Amino acid sequence: MKHETRKASLQVNQNEGLIFEKSSAGKAAWKLPPLDVPEVDTAALLGTSERKDLGNMPEVSEIEIIRHFTRMSTWNYAIDLGMYPLGSCTMKYNPRVNEAAARVEGIANGHPYQPEKISQGALHIIKTLSEQLIEITGMDAITLQPAAGAHGEMTGLLMVRAYHQSKGNARKKILIPDSAHGTNPATAAMVNYAVENLKSDSRGMVDIAALAAQMNEDVAALMLTNPNTLGVFEQDIHKIADILHAKGGLLYMDGANMNALVGKARPGDFGVDVMHLNLHKTFSTPHGGGGPGSGPVAIKKALEPFLPTPVVVTKSDGTLGFDYNRPLSVGRVRAFYGNFGMFVRALAYIQANGPDGLRQTTEDAVLNANYIRKGLEGTYDLPYSTPTMHEVVFSDKLQLKKGVRTMDIAKRLIDYGFHPYTTAFPLIVPGALMIEPTESESVEEMDLFIEAMKSIAEEVEEDPQTVLDAPHSTRVSRLDETTAARKPVLRWKPA
Amino acid sequence: MRYLPKSPADREAMLKAIGLRSVDELFAPIPAEYRLTRDLKIPRQMAESEIVDFFRQRSRENGEGYTSFLGAGAYFHYRPVIIDSLISRGEFLTAYTPYQAEISQGTLQSIFEFQTMICELTGMEVANASMYDGSTAAAEGVMMAVRLTGRRSVVVARSLHPEYREVLATYATHQGMPLSVAGFGGDGRLNLKELERSITPETACVLVQSPNFFGTIEDVAEIAEIAHKHGAMLVVSIAEVVSLGIVEPPREADIIAMEAQSFGVPLGFGGPYCGVIATREKYVRQMPGRLVGQTVDKQGRRGFVLTLATREQHIRREKATSNICTNQALVALMVNIFMTVYGKVGLKELAKQNLAKTAYAASQFAKHGKVLFSGTPRFNEFVVQTSEDPYAINSRLLGHKMVGGLPLKRFYPELGNAALWCCTELTTRSAIDTAVGLVAESERSVRTSSSSKEEDVEEVAR
Numbered sequence: 001m002k003h004e005t006r007k008a009s010l011q012v013n014q015n016e017g018l019i020f021e022k023s024s025a026g027k028a029a030w031k032l033p034p035l036d037v038p039e040v041d042t043a044a045l046l047g048t049s050e051r052k053d054l055g056n057m058p059e060v061s062e063i064e065i066i067r068h069f070t071r072m073s074t075w076n077y078a079i080d081l082g083m084y085p086l087g088s089c090t091m092k093y094n095p096r097v098n099e100a101a102a103r104v105e106g107i108a109n110g111h112p113y114q115p116e117k118i119s120q121g122a123l124h125i126i127k128t129l130s131e132q133l134i135e136i137t138g139m140d141a142i143t144l145q146p147a148a149g150a151h152g153e154m155t156g157l158l159m160v161r162a163y164h165q166s167k168g169n170a171r172k173k174i175l176i177p178d179s180a181h182g183t184n185p186a187t188a189a190m191v192n193y194a195v196e197n198l199k200s201d202s203r204g205m206v207d208i209a210a211l212a213a214q215m216n217e218d219v220a221a222l223m224l225t226n227p228n229t230l231g232v233f234e235q236d237i238h239k240i241a242d243i244l245h246a247k248g249g250l251l252y253m254d255g256a257n258m259n260a261l262v263g264k265a266r267p268g269d270f271g272v273d274v275m276h277l278n279l280h281k282t283f284s285t286p287h288g289g290g291g292p293g294s295g296p297v298a299i300k301k302a303l304e305p306f307l308p309t310p311v312v313v314t315k316s317d318g319t320l321g322f323d324y325n326r327p328l329s330v331g332r333v334r335a336f337y338g339n340f341g342m343f344v345r346a347l348a349y350i351q352a353n354g355p356d357g358l359r360q361t362t363e364d365a366v367l368n369a370n371y372i373r374k375g376l377e378g379t380y381d382l383p384y385s386t387p388t389m390h391e392v393v394f395s396d397k398l399q400l401k402k403g404v405r406t407m408d409i410a411k412r413l414i415d416y417g418f419h420p421y422t423t424a425f426p427l428i429v430p431g432a433l434m435i436e437p438t439e440s441e442s443v444e445e446m447d448l449f450i451e452a453m454k455s456i457a458e459e460v461e462e463d464p465q466t467v468l469d470a471p472h473s474t475r476v477s478r479l480d481e482t483t484a485a486r487k488p489v490l491r492w493k494p495a
Numbered sequence: 496m497r498y499l500p501k502s503p504a505d506r507e508a509m510l511k512a513i514g515l516r517s518v519d520e521l522f523a524p525i526p527a528e529y530r531l532t533r534d535l536k537i538p539r540q541m542a543e544s545e546i547v548d549f550f551r552q553r554s555r556e557n558g559e560g561y562t563s564f565l566g567a568g569a570y571f572h573y574r575p576v577i578i579d580s581l582i583s584r585g586e587f588l589t590a591y592t593p594y595q596a597e598i599s600q601g602t603l604q605s606i607f608e609f610q611t612m613i614c615e616l617t618g619m620e621v622a623n624a625s626m627y628d629g630s631t632a633a634a635e636g637v638m639m640a641v642r643l644t645g646r647r648s649v650v651v652a653r654s655l656h657p658e659y660r661e662v663l664a665t666y667a668t669h670q671g672m673p674l675s676v677a678g679f680g681g682d683g684r685l686n687l688k689e690l691e692r693s694i695t696p697e698t699a700c701v702l703v704q705s706p707n708f709f710g711t712i713e714d715v716a717e718i719a720e721i722a723h724k725h726g727a728m729l730v731v732s733i734a735e736v737v738s739l740g741i742v743e744p745p746r747e748a749d750i751i752a753m754e755a756q757s758f759g760v761p762l763g764f765g766g767p768y769c770g771v772i773a774t775r776e777k778y779v780r781q782m783p784g785r786l787v788g789q790t791v792d793k794q795g796r797r798g799f800v801l802t803l804a805t806r807e808q809h810i811r812r813e814k815a816t817s818n819i820c821t822n823q824a825l826v827a828l829m830v831n832i833f834m835t836v837y838g839k840v841g842l843k844e845l846a847k848q849n850l851a852k853t854a855y856a857a858s859q860f861a862k863h864g865k866v867l868f869s870g871t872p873r874f875n876e877f878v879v880q881t882s883e884d885p886y887a888i889n890s891r892l893l894g895h896k897m898v899g900g901l902p903l904k905r906f907y908p909e910l911g912n913a914a915l916w917c918c919t920e921l922t923t924r925s926a927i928d929t930a931v932g933l934v935a936e937s938e939r940s941v942r943t944s945s946s947s948k949e950e951d952v953e954e955v956a957r
Binding site: 019028036049060065066072073074076078079084089095099104105106108113115118119124125150154181182183186187189195238280287288309336340344353357361364389410414419420440474475478484488492 | 496497498499500501505506508509510512513514515518521522523524525526529530531534535536537538539540541543545546547549550551552553554555556557558559560561563565567568569571575577579580581582583584585586587588589590591592593595596597598599600601602604605607608610611612614615616620621622624625627628629630631656658659661662664665666668669670671712739740741742743744761762763764765766767776779785786787788789790791792793794796798799800802803804805807808809810811812813814815817818819820821822823824825826828832834835836837838839840841842843844845847848850851852854855872889893898901905920923924925927
């Protein structure tokens with residue numbers, strides 16, 4: 001390494017094959033208690049449905065399993081190891097009391113169909129979290145049923161459709177800015193709306209003139225991320241809402257970046273009609289290597305009749321229960337009530353913060369992003385000089401002169417002990433470096449990050465090949481993704 | 496705030512470095528009239544001990560310490576201790592989707608193993624890295640069949656989990672996918688004659704569950720033959736995956752959409768769970784969700800990457816196979832560890848115990864109530880019909896800290912006073928005997944004093 005990094009050093013880690021390669025007949029990691037009922041003749045009970053063989057399922061001991069997964073875990077980067085500045089993903093600290101709360105017996109083992117009389121604890125959690133999220137967003141009602149952000153988008157657009165339908169015309173299309181997450185257009189398609197692109201202006205914001213020109217009675221809603229994916233607050237938000245509302249359209253807010261607003265501004269106050277939240281972003285539930293998430297959808301009063309069933313209500317005797325009798329509902333979007341375990345974690349997070357903690361959290365997230373912007377401005381090209389909220393987007397324009405692209409810089413960052421930022425998104429910035437530090441980073445960690453990014457920029461000038469070949473310090477070097485896609489090997493098979 | 500790693504002096508210094516005087520300037524882009532100038536109306540910061548107390552209190556109000564006979568798509572099985580030890584490792588818990596393969600090999604290799612084991616257990620050739628849950632996996636499986644066949648209508652078995660049917664209806668409504676429902680016969684299985692009648696040249700697929708909602712094992716081979724004869728695909732939903740240890744998987748299916756909660760995932764009042772879709776290799780490009788593939792690095796070393804991303808929303812946007820982004824990765828890891836712990840022999844023995852407990856319970860219940868669909872093979876659930884309303888029976892059981900079977904009136908009014916009971920390896924003989932005794936008592940009281948309804952019967956189950 002040309003420039004020494006203070007963040008990380010190389011360390012030996014263990015090799016580990018696939019679990020199937022460790023398997024041999026007769027090893028076992030399980031033990032069942034003796035059966036307290038008569039044995040059964042499975043052939044007699046199941047007839048031709050009886051299964052004889054479980055193929056290549058592994059046979060291994062408990063210590064081997066512990067080592068297997070522990071060894072593999074050490075090959076992962078994680079928030080627990082350091083800054084994870086993936087823009088748009090909000091990789092903040094995942095508090096451990098959240099995990100403890102979710103594992104308390106009656107919460108972990110509650111059955112979704114147990115009688116309401118003995119489900120008051122879970123219902124109380126759902127109701128409390130719902131009320132607090134309504135207060136945080138400034139909306140009027142909420143459903144916690146959607147299992148993730150994209151699922152929330154679908155639920156939100158189904159309610160948009162139902163709302164318009166109730167007025168006699170479901171309308172035809174959804175406007176989506178060119179800076180939007182890919183889930184937005186994919187969701188619109190699933191709800192059978194056509195997608196119409198809306199271009200951004202030179203500030204990286206919605207082009208108001210274009211919006212006014214494109215808005216008509218065919219438009220069901222605009223899906224807007226605010227702050228948007230450039231980390232820029234849509235300053236004309238109320239004009240945007242007014243343009244939509246004047247023609248009967250609705251404003252849908254993708255709440256992926258709600259962590260820039262909590263305690264500082266409420267979407268319900270600036271004209272938003274429907275929005276989803278990502279509990280796994282703003283409200284600290286762990287990403288877990290890709291999930292589970294939770295995507296509550298908050299709405300204004302006019303959309304309340306369309307909420308998915310069931311809805312938690314207070315009954316006449318003061319106890320809580322589920323209301324299934326909602327004739328205008330869009331229906332169910334998931335069995336049971338959603339990712340309840342994530343509700344528990346999000347509520348524990350809100351409790352630990354309180355109003356002052358949530359506000360400070362937002363302020364720190366925005367402060368951190370601006371600190372990084374200041375630290376790297378000049379070293380990397382800043383395509384939009386509009387003020388930054390919780391994340392900042394640079395481009396690889398300066399480094400491209402040496403043939404180095406955002407992905408190369410990202411891979412080199414790994415050698416410096418950091419997880420890369422988000423590469424090549426948003427699409428409106430060619431060669432984007434999208435950096436979101438979150439509030440969880442100390443000054444020291446961010447200084448190391450800035451130092452690493454500057455050092456890489458120097459390497460690009462002096463020795464671009466080192467950057468192009470990165471990473472150099474990982475178990476595997478860059479992997480052949482083309483062959484992986486061309487000749488997919490999606491499972492292990494015995495030799 | 497204890498999660499924030501900055502002192503007031505740090506914040507001051509940072510502001511200075513940026514060239515700002517106050518934090519308020521950072522929020523200047525938000526028009527002043529929309530800036531919140533008051534505290535959010537939520538409770539004050541709580542100490543960790545207070546938070547733990549709060550949830551312990553909720554736990555006590557939530558069926559803690561009750562013995563339950565509920566299944567119906569959510570099953571209470573033993574969870575080996577090492578599942579939580581391993582998934583609590585920060586490297587799994589606090590990592591993102593493994594887009595940066597070089598520093599995500601742990602997650603990637605474990606998903607590759609997950610995909611392999613799901614294939615082994617289902618008899619399919621490829622499996623994805625997870626979907627939200629069984630209900631949405633079923634809906635996505637159907638949409639996949641619609642894309643593959645170019646046909647739009649769907650025949651759904653009435654013996655499919657009723658909430659799965661509701662979810663499918665929600666997904667299908669606006670996509671122009673007409674649904675028709677085929678009923679079940681006296682044997683608790685899909686009525687094949689009705690199925691034949693329901694299939695049209697426009698039928699993209701038939702969706703059934705096996706073991707079905709009543710615990711009965713469907714004749715998948717026969718159903719597949721009927722579907723395929725008409726050029727339709729067969730999508731099979733599996734809600735109780737422990738059955739795969741002893742019940743032949745639906746190998747004749749084209750797509751399997753399952754809920755893997757039974758493999759080591761806590762009941763958690765309904766989620767997070769773990770949906771999975773498995774299918775034939777030739778259909779993989781129409782499969783939704785993430786996939787991990789094996790490849791090599793520049794030095795030829797084996798490694799794993801997310802692959803076939805051109806199906807997905809971040810590449811294809813409105814032309815993607817699905818809008819799914821976040822899935823259930825950590826839950827899939829629980830499932831993965833569970834499958835590894837029990838493995839080839841343990842899964843079979845585990846399934847056998849479920850079978851034995853259920854066979855015993857059904858035989859005991861049959862002495863006092865009517866166990867429906869008894870001639871047909873079942874796994875770990877069965878339907879008991881009684882003279883008394885199952886809500887009343889359950890009210891009686893609750894007094895003994897027991898939760899009886901799920902009353903089916905809401906979903907299947909045609910079955911009258913019926914409830915769906917479930918036994919797993921964790922159901923003890925003494926619990927079964929107590930429950931059977933209480934049901935018997937209920938039945939006797941109804942028969943002797945069918946007119947007197949002095950007991951205050953609450954609606955204790957939904």
